[in-house]
Amino acid sequence: xxxxxFVIVEQRAGHIQKVSYELxxxxxxxxxxxxxxxVAVLLGSNIASQAQALINYGAAKVxxxxxxxxxxYTTEPYAKAIYYIIKKFSPNIVLxxxxxxxxxxxxxxxxxxxxxxxxxxxxxAIDPETxxxxxxRPAFGGNIMATIVCRNYRPQMATVRPGVMAMPVKTISNKGxxxxxxAGLSMADMNVEIMEVVESEQKVVDITEAKILVSxxxxxxxxxxxxxxxxxxxxxxxxxxSSRIGVDSGWxxxxxxxxxxxxxxxxxxxxxxxxxxxxxxxxxxxxxEFIIAIxxxxxxxxxxxxxxxxxxxxxxxVPKLTKAIDVYRAAQKEx
Amino acid sequence: MDFKLDKVxxxxxxxxxxxxxxxxxxxxxxxxxxxxxxxxxxxKLQKYGFLGIPYAKEYGGCGSDTLAYTLCMEExxxxxxxxxxxxxxxxxxxxxxxxxxxxxxxxxxxxxPLVDGSKIGCFGLTEPGAGSDVQGAQTVAVEDGDDYVIxxxxxxxxxxxxxxxxxxxxxxxxxVPAAKGLTAFIVDRNxxxxxxxxxxxxxxxxxxxxxxxSYDNVxxxxxxxxxxxxxxxxxxxxxxxxxxxxxxAQSVGIAQGALNEAIKYAxxxxxxxKKIVAFQNTQFNIADxxxxxxxxxxxxxxxxxxxxxxxxxxxxxxxxxxxASDVANQVTRxxxxxxxxxxxxxxxxxxxxxxxxxxTEIYExxxxxxxIVIAGSMKLK
Amino acid sequence: xxxxVCIKQVPDTAEVKLDxxxxxxIRDGVPSIINHDDKAGLETALRIREExxxxxxxxxxxxxxxxxxxxEALAMGADEAYLLSAREFGGSDTYATATIIAxxxxxxxxxxxxxGRQAIDGDTAQVGPQIAxxxxxxxxxxxxSVKVDGDSxxxxxxxxxxxxxxxxxxxxxxxxxxxxxxxxxxxxxGIVDAYAKQVKIIDFESLRNSLNPDWxxxxxxxTNVVQSFTKQAKAAGTVMKDLxxxxxxxxxxxxxxxxxxx
Numbered sequence: 001x002x003x004x005x006f007v008i009v010e011q012r013a014g015h016i017q018k019v020s021y022e023l024x025x026x027x028x029x030x031x032x033x034x035x036x037x038x039v040a041v042l043l044g045s046n047i048a049s050q051a052q053a054l055i056n057y058g059a060a061k062v063x064x065x066x067x068x069x070x071x072x073y074t075t076e077p078y079a080k081a082i083y084y085i086i087k088k089f090s091p092n093i094v095l096x097x098x099x100x101x102x103x104x105x106x107x108x109x110x111x112x113x114x115x116x117x118x119x120x121x122x123x124x125a126i127d128p129e130t131x132x133x134x135x136x137r138p139a140f141g142g143n144i145m146a147t148i149v150c151r152n153y154r155p156q157m158a159t160v161r162p163g164v165m166a167m168p169v170k171t172i173s174n175k176g177x178x179x180x181x182x183a184g185l186s187m188a189d190m191n192v193e194i195m196e197v198v199e200s201e202q203k204v205v206d207i208t209e210a211k212i213l214v215s216x217x218x219x220x221x222x223x224x225x226x227x228x229x230x231x232x233x234x235x236x237x238x239x240x241x242s243s244r245i246g247v248d249s250g251w252x253x254x255x256x257x258x259x260x261x262x263x264x265x266x267x268x269x270x271x272x273x274x275x276x277x278x279x280x281x282x283x284x285x286x287x288x289e290f291i292i293a294i295x296x297x298x299x300x301x302x303x304x305x306x307x308x309x310x311x312x313x314x315x316x317x318v319p320k321l322t323k324a325i326d327v328y329r330a331a332q333k334e335x
Numbered sequence: 336m337d338f339k340l341d342k343v344x345x346x347x348x349x350x351x352x353x354x355x356x357x358x359x360x361x362x363x364x365x366x367x368x369x370x371x372x373x374x375x376x377x378x379k380l381q382k383y384g385f386l387g388i389p390y391a392k393e394y395g396g397c398g399s400d401t402l403a404y405t406l407c408m409e410e411x412x413x414x415x416x417x418x419x420x421x422x423x424x425x426x427x428x429x430x431x432x433x434x435x436x437x438x439x440x441x442x443x444x445x446x447x448p449l450v451d452g453s454k455i456g457c458f459g460l461t462e463p464g465a466g467s468d469v470q471g472a473q474t475v476a477v478e479d480g481d482d483y484v485i486x487x488x489x490x491x492x493x494x495x496x497x498x499x500x501x502x503x504x505x506x507x508x509x510x511v512p513a514a515k516g517l518t519a520f521i522v523d524r525n526x527x528x529x530x531x532x533x534x535x536x537x538x539x540x541x542x543x544x545x546x547x548x549s550y551d552n553v554x555x556x557x558x559x560x561x562x563x564x565x566x567x568x569x570x571x572x573x574x575x576x577x578x579x580x581x582x583x584a585q586s587v588g589i590a591q592g593a594l595n596e597a598i599k600y601a602x603x604x605x606x607x608x609k610k611i612v613a614f615q616n617t618q619f620n621i622a623d624x625x626x627x628x629x630x631x632x633x634x635x636x637x638x639x640x641x642x643x644x645x646x647x648x649x650x651x652x653x654x655x656x657x658x659a660s661d662v663a664n665q666v667t668r669x670x671x672x673x674x675x676x677x678x679x680x681x682x683x684x685x686x687x688x689x690x691x692x693x694x695t696e697i698y699e700x701x702x703x704x705x706x707i708v709i710a711g712s713m714k715l716k
Numbered sequence: 717x718x719x720x721v722c723i724k725q726v727p728d729t730a731e732v733k734l735d736x737x738x739x740x741x742i743r744d745g746v747p748s749i750i751n752h753d754d755k756a757g758l759e760t761a762l763r764i765r766e767e768x769x770x771x772x773x774x775x776x777x778x779x780x781x782x783x784x785x786x787x788e789a790l791a792m793g794a795d796e797a798y799l800l801s802a803r804e805f806g807g808s809d810t811y812a813t814a815t816i817i818a819x820x821x822x823x824x825x826x827x828x829x830x831x832g833r834q835a836i837d838g839d840t841a842q843v844g845p846q847i848a849x850x851x852x853x854x855x856x857x858x859x860x861s862v863k864v865d866g867d868s869x870x871x872x873x874x875x876x877x878x879x880x881x882x883x884x885x886x887x888x889x890x891x892x893x894x895x896x897x898x899x900x901x902x903x904x905x906g907i908v909d910a911y912a913k914q915v916k917i918i919d920f921e922s923l924r925n926s927l928n929p930d931w932x933x934x935x936x937x938x939t940n941v942v943q944s945f946t947k948q949a950k951a952a953g954t955v956m957k958d959l960x961x962x963x964x965x966x967x968x969x970x971x972x973x974x975x976x977x978x
Contacts, residue, residue: 012877072880075845075855100875104857107842110811111849114931116938117810119840134942140727140837146944153938191854195870196881206876212977236978269977290975291953292968303955308971310964311957320965325978328969343911346787350902384904397905407904 002154005031006063006091008082009042009054010101012073016042016050018167019097021057023160025168026124027095028058030133033126036092039063043081045071048180055176057168062178063089067185072197073101077189079108084183086113091155093133095124098159106159116150117157122164123147133158163266205239207256212238212269215258215285216246219274219295219314223251228315229273232322241265243275259284273314277302294318338633340406347403351410354383355418363415366542367687370534372421373542374497380418381452385411386425389643390434394442395451401577401639405584409632412588413595416691417542419588420698423581424493425449428699429456431577432502432519436562436570445500445521457498459489459522459548460571465513467704469568472513474550476505476520482556483507485520485528488549491698495531496544499524502574503550504567517567521559528553539690578699579652580642583635586659586695590628590666593688594621597670600677617673624666631659650712657705660695667692717770717864717886719761720821721794722831722847723754725778725785750785753832757892759899760862761830762793768864771795773824777805777817783915790910791902797913798824802920807934810838814846815936819926820918821851828869829889833858844891854884857891 040059096102110117123136270288293306390396412419465471474487508516601612671678834841848855
């Protein structure tokens with residue numbers, strides 16, 4: 001009988017990644033619906049000391065595989081360890097972060113175990129009748145959502161998109177069991193040789209990580225038109241992004257492009273300045289939590305999508321808005 | 336009778352379209368403004384086989400056909416007519432002469448580098464005093480031992496700014512009418528005495544290279560005579576027949592490109608409370624013009640397929656060019672008119688297309704010459 | 717060296733639109749393309765062949781219409797092409813798809829397998845690693861550069877915050893990022909040659925001995941789609957017009973403050 005929800009914890013250079021806590025939080029809800037427990041699986045080298053943190057966020061038990069071969073992520077030792085855990089403990093559900101690590105190891109494990117795996121989920125739920133895990137994920141660049149189940153194979157496995165599930169509350173007084181597991185690993189399990197570890201050479205701006213995006217389109221009119229947007233973004237602690245036209249016209253770098261051929265973003269605030277909102281652009285930002293559109297054309301699609309649409313001239317409004325926020329912040333400090 | 340392209344031609348059309356959209360489109364406006372063809376783009380055309388489409392693999396060509404060549408001409412001309420004429424002069428005029436009249440040795444030596452794309456060809460026929468009427472030709476070639484020595488001047492030599500090989504027509508017998516005393520020579524651009532002048536400033540196809548080329552005692556070995564002595568007129572006319580299919584396809588491309596731009600605009604632009612595409616007048620005009628473009632395209636394909644089948648295609652090519660060039664002018668004029676002030680602005684491509692369209696009624700035989708060819712084929716007299 | 721590139725034919729999602737009435741995907745008339753990551757993988761394979769020699773084989777699983785994707789790959793310069801197509805293969809999830817492709821790859825033979833990281837329609841990124849698992853060879857996913865060095869491949873493997881330079885012995889499987897290589901166009905003459913060649917068909921019969929019928933197709937797929945839907949349109953927002961710039965700023969400030977965004 002397969003039982004309990006296992007979360008494969010992701011750590012990089014010994015730091016547990018936020019997505020792992022998010023998964024523990026989500027697993028806690030699912031476990032309640034099933035009457036099962038949340039088990040965190042912590043893999044790494046000299047990592048055991050971090051197990052308590054996982055308990056603090058809600059894991060009832062932590063299985064630790066601590067081995068020098070796990071110092072840097074490579075596929076085979078991690079896959080072998082997870083496979084060992086699955087075979088030994090027979091979990092009902094196994095969750096991974098849908099990062100470039102989770103999406104590398106999870107399919108490898110699914111192949112070895114012979115079970116189903118659903119990629120990059122944005123929603124998880126337990127079907128009240130069948131008790132199956134309902135895994136919901138976007139496809140076609142987010143145009144369509146599909147709910148997927150794994151009926152006949154166990155464990156049910158999913159990779160889950162980082163940043164989607166809520167962070168659970170940390171409770172330092174939590175108690176839980178920490179078990180060291182010997183998965184039979186050795187350095188010989190490495191079938192690739194790490195020649196070099198390249199830490200991010202320069203700080204590449206990742207607009208997908210930004211909580212606030214100030215985005216410009218055709219209406220900004222040119223490269224210099226992004227300057228007031230940049231000032232606003234800086235004031236808000238966000239980043240500047242762009243629709244395709246700005247990138248194609250050479251006004252701004254490609255890494256800041258939002259949309260089908262750019263990046264998919266879901267910031268807390270998306271300010272669309274002079275972006276009419278072609279479907280390809282909307283596909284990349286429609287999940288933003290709060291959308292403000294500033295545009296001269298009140299009939300454009302972005303106005304329809306926006307939570308707040310301002311019909312007007314962005315060249316006048318944006319600089320004044322930057323100033324207003326600055327004044328407001330200064331006033332707050334004085335209080 | 337099947338009016339659908341087969342799979343090979345469909346995939347080729349997709350290639351031409353994608354290439355034109357991604358590689359040519361970003362450069363077209365700037366090349367027009369600066370009146371300079373982008374030589375990196377030319378290299379890419381060479382690399383992907385755009386410069387040897389209807390020629391046999393044994394000479395380094397693509398082993399494809401005239402129909403594929405017309406598809407290429409249409410797709411690139413939809414975006415940029417200057418690229419169209421650059422390909423066309425090289426392919427239809429320079430390469431076709433060598434392919435149809437060259438000896439095996441000449442083909443290996445001169446055709447191969449042209450169709451494999453390592454060299455560019457051009458065609459020297461028109462002179463300042465001899466346009467539609469070849470009788471005014473004054474460039475002469477005088478025999479001197481094993482060579483001919485050529486002196487004279489040619490105007491409107493497309494591609495001459497960067498071409499390596501010139502198919503040059505010169506009089507070798509001045510005692511007879513030009514049509515009987517003209518000989519074709521294969522001349523290298525870097526031969527002593529060949530001088531390429533400045534680019535001629537024109538109304539349209541401004542990115543194409545088009546210069547006066549003068550020949551001052553250029554010594555050309557007899558081995559470089561193409562075809563027979565004094566039989567050059569036939570070679571020139573044969574090349575122009577091929578060329579007209581290309582120009583017809585170019586015209587179809589310009590027309591379709593302009594109509595596509597106009598439709599895109601009509602779907603966005605609002606006047607009197609609705610999108611202008613919603614007006615029946617707009618719809619009727621678009622329907623009318625699309626019908627004409629389709630007719631022009633089918634006429635062009637008919638001529639191309641006739642050439643591929645080794646049938647007589649000269650009047651078919653003339654009809655296609657006569658009709659398609661007129662359609663190109665009608666459609667581009669309409670596109671500018673429908674887009675109003677914006678159509679007239681250089682920000683949008685339709686004003687360039689309108690300027691480019693005019694030449695299709697003039698070069699490689701004017702519309703009037705086309706009528707002479709068509710009427711001639713009808714045995715009216 | 718025999719390089720096998722797995723490609724998928726996908727709808728050009730940049731062209732996919734929603735039917736405003738039914739809220740379903742309009743796929744009619746949407747052009748099919750070779751998936752971007754896969755095409756970068758194919759380009760890489762062609763470059764390796766140009767530098768080191770060998771052959772490039774392309775493999776595509778799909779309906780008979782996927783033939784054109786293979787012709788395109790041939791026209792770019794691939795040496796031979798296989799279409800994996802059978803009624804029994806239909807409805808396969810990633811596990812079942814990988815099972816079929818792995819069986820075909822064993823039959824075809826390979827030194828290096830390159831797949832795209834993920835397809836733009838399914839976005840799973842699972843088939844590559846699952847093929848590698850079933851072939852029992854090492855995998856390196858998220859490749860941003862690939863270099864063959866003797867009997868191994870040196871791959872720069874991208875993570876979100878870092879990269880690893882890995883050396884892996886052949887045979888192995890690599891999944892390519894779009895950034896790995898800017899794909900060349902087809903060659904005009906290459907298209908003529910592509911249609912003169914034969915696309916070899918691998919159907920269920922030809923894999924019968926190596927394929928468990930219970931592990932493929934819709935019945936053999938561990939996962940099943942129970943429901944698909946388009947996202948709910950959210951409640952309409954407020955549109956304000958005819959404001960002065962100051963009024964507009966005030967309206968925005970109200971919202972930013974109310975939602976604790978500043």
